Amino acid sequence: MLCHQSRSRSDPDGRRVTTITAEVTSGGVAATTRRRLAVSPGTLGIAAATGLVLLQAVETLAGRHGLGTTLAAGWAQLVAPGFVALVLAAVMCERVWPAERRPLLSRGHVQDASYFLLYVLAIAPFMTLLSVGSAVVLGGHARWLAAPWTAGWPRWSVVVATLVAMDLCNWLAHWGDHRIGALWRIHALHHSQEELSVLTSFRAHPLMHTNGFLLATVPVLALTGARPLAPVLITVYVCLGTLPHTNVRWSYGPLGRVLVSPAYHRLHHCVEGRQEANLGVVLTVWDVLAGRARFPLRGSVPCPTGLAGRTVPVEQADGRPRPVRLLARQLAQPFSAG
Numbered sequence: 120m121l122c123h124q125s126r127s128r129s130d131p132d133g134r135r136v137t138t139i140t141a142e143v144t145s146g147g148v149a150a151t152t153r154r155r156l157a158v159s160p161g162t163l164g165i166a167a168a169t170g171l172v173l174l175q176a177v178e179t180l181a182g183r184h185g186l187g188t189t190l191a192a193g194w195a196q197l198v199a200p201g202f203v204a205l206v207l208a209a210v211m212c213e214r215v216w217p218a219e220r221r222p223l224l225s226r227g228h229v230q231d232a233s234y235f236l237l238y239v240l241a242i243a244p245f246m247t248l249l250s251v252g253s254a255v256v257l258g259g260h261a262r263w264l265a266a267p268w269t270a271g272w273p274r275w276s277v278v279v280a281t282l283v284a285m286d287l288c289n290w291l292a293h294w295g296d297h298r299i300g301a302l303w304r305i306h307a308l309h310h311s312q313e314e315l316s317v318l319t320s321f322r323a324h325p326l327m328h329t330n331g332f333l334l335a336t337v338p339v340l341a342l343t344g345a346r347p348l349a350p351v352l353i354t355v356y357v358c359l360g361t362l363p364h365t366n367v368r369w370s371y372g373p374l375g376r377v378l379v380s381p382a383y384h385r386l387h388h389c390v391e392g393r394q395e396a397n398l399g400v401v402l403t404v405w406d407v408l409a410g411r412a413r414f415p416l417r418g419s420v421p422c423p424t425g426l427a428g429r430t431v432p433v434e435q436a437d438g439r440p441r442p443v444r445l446l447a448r449q450l451a452q453p454f455s456a457g
């Protein structure tokens with residue numbers, strides 16, 4: 120006979136934890152097997168919401184026979200040759216001017232390279248579907264968003280206003296990642312890297328993108344209406360958001376007061392201190408307005424990065440490195456309530 124018992128409690132961070140205990144008994148004989156399944160309802164909820172958004176995208180695109188075309192166009196934007204060349208150039212710069220000197224094939228680099236491969240093969244198409252699905256969901260349920268009030272604006276001003284507003288939405292999503300327990304469980308993987316490099320940009324759980332895409336779709340619908348942004352601008356935005364993980368000391372000089380630089384973003388990844396500072400993706404202005412900006416001091420020593428207490432399994436822990444197996448464990452970890 121199989122019996123299930125479900126119990127809920129709060130963990131020390133106030134997150135709800137549901138424990139399901141399955142007991143198997145056979146004919147009254149003392150043969151009882153106990154299996155403890157502890158799942159995070161928050162992560163399951165985010166996964167379910169993500170699944171619904173993806174389903175909307177697939178249904179919409181399949182109906183118009185545009186699924187393959189849209190995925191190919193999205194892939195060309197998110198894995199553009201110029202973008203890949205920029206990542207490779209950043210890797211070269213890390214070899215010449217490293218903030219922290221380490222071997223090219225250090226455990227952290229190899230692990231993040233696995234995430235880069237995952238991004239190219241699966242996450243870029245996933246992001247394309249999230250983008251389409253978010254537009255379908257919000258466009259269908261909040262038609263009032265698509266106001267025609269920018270119809271008379273010059274084209275360039277619509278583009279600039281949309282990119283700036285998208286950056287604000289990404290800041291809000293990042294703020295939520297750090298403030299809301301269920302979102303932090305997913306975001307923590309990105310912060311677990313102890314050997315920061317440009318490839319750390321890709322060390323992210325797929326579910327980390329859902330709230331950002333949903334939020335960033337709001338200004339796209341509200342400002343651009345039916346006029347799509349030029350793909351090259353999306354690629355430029357992705358480039359600017361990727362470079363700050365580069366393992367160099369660059370602070371971009373006076374431009375670094377406005378644009379997020381590697382030195383600025385490294386402070387967000389510091390193992391010690393306030394990780395809720397420097398949440399900006401491309402612009403620093405949102406951190407300045409929220410009182411969360413910490414600008415790097417000239418000549419300061421780069422801080423160690425990672426998570427205190429290693430709450431996410433990391434490649435720097437003892438044992439033989441197995442990147443693929445660890446990647447699977449890291450992606451599964453937010454679902455476990457333990």
Ligand SMILES: [Zn+2]
Nearest residue numbers: 293297306310
């Ligand atoms: Zn963060």
Ligand SMILES: [Zn+2]
Nearest residue numbers: 309364384388
């Ligand atoms: Zn980061």
